Amino acid sequence: MESDASVNVLGEKLAICGTDPVTGYFRDGMCNTCDADQGSHTVCAVMTAEFLAFSKYVGNDLSTSRPEFGFVGLKPGDPWCLCASRFLQAADEGCAPQVHLEATHKRALEIVPLEILRQHAILTD
Secondary structure (H helix, E strand, O other): OOOOOOEEOOOOEOOOOOEOOEOOOOOOOOOOOOOOOOOOEEEEEEOOHHHHHHHHHOOOOOOOOEHHHOEOOOOOOOEEEEEHHHHHHHHHHOOOOEEOHHHOEHHHHHOOOHHHHHHOEOOOO
16 A cells, blocks of 8 residues: 555645544545545544534444544544545534644545635644
8 A cells, every 4th residue: 555645625734633543544634635535534623512412422432442443532632534524514613623734635625625624724833
């Protein structure tokens, strides 16, 4: 599995999303992706209680620890590489988490329009 170029939605070098817990399709802390990543884990989002409840409701429980998969469970404030389609679904439902544009892979744009990502962007200096 060779990853796509590490470029963000702004056309710049992809930034680290999160290392505690370690996120990403490759578990490298970045929202890197490749053709095998069918979920497109490309949107770097900061978890909220509202989003975690929504995700659990639609069948993807991200808050419960699953040690058999090396997954500690997420809590509000944790950064995580979300599936682009789940982010878009949450945005449509009004409960999308905030996004780090610098750490969101450009391949997310195949699913989520940049304008929607910008609406949920964490503002940086």
